[in-house]
Amino acid sequence: MKKHRRKYVNALMLALFSIATLIALVPLFGVLGYVFKNGVMDVNLKFFLDLPVPMGMTGGGMANAIVGTLILIAIASVLGIPIGILAAIYLTEYDRLSWFSTLIRFTTDVLTGIPSIIIGIVVYTAIVVKMKHFSAFSGGIALAIIMIPVVIRSTEEMLKLVPHTIREAGYALGIPRWRTIIQIVLPTAAKGIVTGSMLAVARVAGETAPLLFTALGNQYWAHNLNQPIAALPLSIYEYATSPYKQWHEQAWAGSLVLIFLVIILNATARLAFRTRNN
Amino acid sequence: MGQSLSVRNLEAWYGSNKTLHGINMEIAKNEVTAIIGPSGCGKSTFIRCINRMHDTLPGAKATGEILLDGANIYANDPVELRRTVGMVFQKPNPFPAMSIFDNVVAGLKLNGMRNKKKLKEAAEKSLNMAALWDEVKDRLGHSGMSLSGGQQQRLCIARALAVEPSVLLMDEPASALDPIATLRIEELVTQLKSSYTIVIVTHNMQQAARIADSTAFFLNGELVEHGATSDIFMTPRDKRTEDYITGRFG
Ligand SMILES: Nc1ncnc2c1ncn2[C@@H]1O[C@H](COP(=O)(O)OP(=O)(O)OP(=O)(O)O)[C@@H](O)[C@H]1O
Numbered sequence: 001m002k003k004h005r006r007k008y009v010n011a012l013m014l015a016l017f018s019i020a021t022l023i024a025l026v027p028l029f030g031v032l033g034y035v036f037k038n039g040v041m042d043v044n045l046k047f048f049l050d051l052p053v054p055m056g057m058t059g060g061g062m063a064n065a066i067v068g069t070l071i072l073i074a075i076a077s078v079l080g081i082p083i084g085i086l087a088a089i090y091l092t093e094y095d096r097l098s099w100f101s102t103l104i105r106f107t108t109d110v111l112t113g114i115p116s117i118i119i120g121i122v123v124y125t126a127i128v129v130k131m132k133h134f135s136a137f138s139g140g141i142a143l144a145i146i147m148i149p150v151v152i153r154s155t156e157e158m159l160k161l162v163p164h165t166i167r168e169a170g171y172a173l174g175i176p177r178w179r180t181i182i183q184i185v186l187p188t189a190a191k192g193i194v195t196g197s198m199l200a201v202a203r204v205a206g207e208t209a210p211l212l213f214t215a216l217g218n219q220y221w222a223h224n225l226n227q228p229i230a231a232l233p234l235s236i237y238e239y240a241t242s243p244y245k246q247w248h249e250q251a252w253a254g255s256l257v258l259i260f261l262v263i264i265l266n267a268t269a270r271l272a273f274r275t276r277n278n
Numbered sequence: 279m280g281q282s283l284s285v286r287n288l289e290a291w292y293g294s295n296k297t298l299h300g301i302n303m304e305i306a307k308n309e310v311t312a313i314i315g316p317s318g319c320g321k322s323t324f325i326r327c328i329n330r331m332h333d334t335l336p337g338a339k340a341t342g343e344i345l346l347d348g349a350n351i352y353a354n355d356p357v358e359l360r361r362t363v364g365m366v367f368q369k370p371n372p373f374p375a376m377s378i379f380d381n382v383v384a385g386l387k388l389n390g391m392r393n394k395k396k397l398k399e400a401a402e403k404s405l406n407m408a409a410l411w412d413e414v415k416d417r418l419g420h421s422g423m424s425l426s427g428g429q430q431q432r433l434c435i436a437r438a439l440a441v442e443p444s445v446l447l448m449d450e451p452a453s454a455l456d457p458i459a460t461l462r463i464e465e466l467v468t469q470l471k472s473s474y475t476i477v478i479v480t481h482n483m484q485q486a487a488r489i490a491d492s493t494a495f496f497l498n499g500e501l502v503e504h505g506a507t508s509d510i511f512m513t514p515r516d517k518r519t520e521d522y523i524t525g526r527f528g
């Protein structure tokens with residue numbers, strides 16, 4: 001009797017979990033499917049190779065926005081990943097417990113939760129206004145600021161997973177502490193750190209708000225990092241809010257490319273993580 | 279060649295908790311000295327003071343003197359000291375991201391030795407001494423983690439030997455191993471003492487009796503008795519030693 005009831009409850013709970021999962025998946029696949037349906041017609045070679053054309057002309061692509069997004073990601077990574085990793089090393093290896101590191105950890109958590117538009121405004125005031133022009137560089141900085149706390153936190157977790165006995169083994173060989181950290185501890189955690197950093201990159205790839213006041217967007221190629229630069233999220237925003245049907249189609253195509261960019265980044269990160277666990 | 283150790287009034291703390299109380303002990307060179315005693319009596323703490331690993335823990339400190347061939351280790355650089363006083367830990371801890379070869383020569387390579395030929399020679403020599411060469415010579419490029427527990431422990435011994443220390447500290451190096459692997463490590467320790475001074479912590483009194491020239495019995499952070507192994511096991515002077523080795527406690 002009792003056994004029957006347990007089985008019954010078990011089946012009921014399983015059904016409940018499955019239904020909840022399905023419901024959670026509906027919007028996800030809805031978004032992907034909708035973007036795919038609307039965008040796939042306009043994603044062609046020209047879209048990747050051509051500059052946008054003025055309204056009224058047919059054809060044109062988002063080559064500058066795609067390259068722009070890659071450049072912005074590169075600037076953000078070059079600045080954000082090393083700073084994040086070095087800060088995480090400080091927090092885990094040198095100063096786990098002091099009030100100073102507690103403060104940094106707290107700030108990092110707060111920073112992770114700050115809406116990205118606010119970071120955009122701050123960079124606008126601090127850099128764009130000072131330099132008197134919008135630039136790729138300032139956009140990269142805004143994205144780096146968003147990345148840093150994510151990189152710090154994920155790297156910290158990965159470094160904490162390296163057993164203390166590994167560090168002691170290094171010291172016991174007469175290897176100085178900094179060398180033990182760089183050549184023994186970091187490589188041990190490397191795959192996890194790479195994964196965390198890639199997820200941070202994926203996180204900023206689609207950011208729009210902070211770029212509105214910094215990178216600004218550009219109809220043409222940017223010739224150096226001091227000029228405004230195009231970015232996929234900005235172009236999507238601009239095209240989607242325009243009144244022209246042809247631009248709407250371009251916006252859908254841009255969305256699809258952006259989604260794929262993020263998916264590729266995520267998948268690469270997870271793949272790296274999988275080989276780590278094997 | 280081994281070096282002698284002379285421990286003078288050594289005291290060690292974890293925070294405000296005093297774990298070693300005025301240890302005085304002479305450790306002869308080119309001998310195997312076994313440290314025995316019940317769990318928590320301070321054996322690990324004691325040998326971790328000898329290579330100043332104890333100092334690396336936050337809040338831990340030690341006072342007194344340990345003379346290595348007459349020179350106080352607390353007056354000199356701990357990083358230098360650890361190239362002279364090597365350590366093998368209770369649980370095998372190869373570097374996970376390194377190959378077998380890189381594990382063995384880690385101490386040399388990360389301290390600046392670049393000469394490939396010398397590194398190769400050192401690796402072969404140390405792996406031979408650790409009785410591991412034949413088992414791994416065809417897969418030196420594989421990960422150190424691909425070895426069995428006993429092989430990993432011998433790898434760690436080879437790694438410690440490669441930097442050519444003169445003192446080797448071993449903290450229950452065989453406690454995680456099966457009887458055959460344990461036997462190999464015991465043979466190894468006996469062979470190594472011609473070139474090293476060896477201090478080995480063990481829970482296994484038969485093991486101490488088999489391999490140690492002298493044995494020290496620790497209890498509650500104090501050195502109760504230290505003497506020739508045969509004397510400690512046959513004719514202990516202290517009642518507490520006798521109780522321990524006859525299994526009346528601990
Ligand atoms: N990291 C630490 N922090 C605080 N106290 C410690 C620490 N390590 C050891 N102790 C304490 O110091 C005392 C001696 O510990 P130690 O590890 O030296 O004992 P041991 O003789 O090696 O024991 P075992 O045979 O179980 O390995 C114990 O009371 C232990 O609780």
Ligand SMILES: [Mg+2]
Nearest residue numbers: 321322323449
């Ligand atoms: Mg111990």
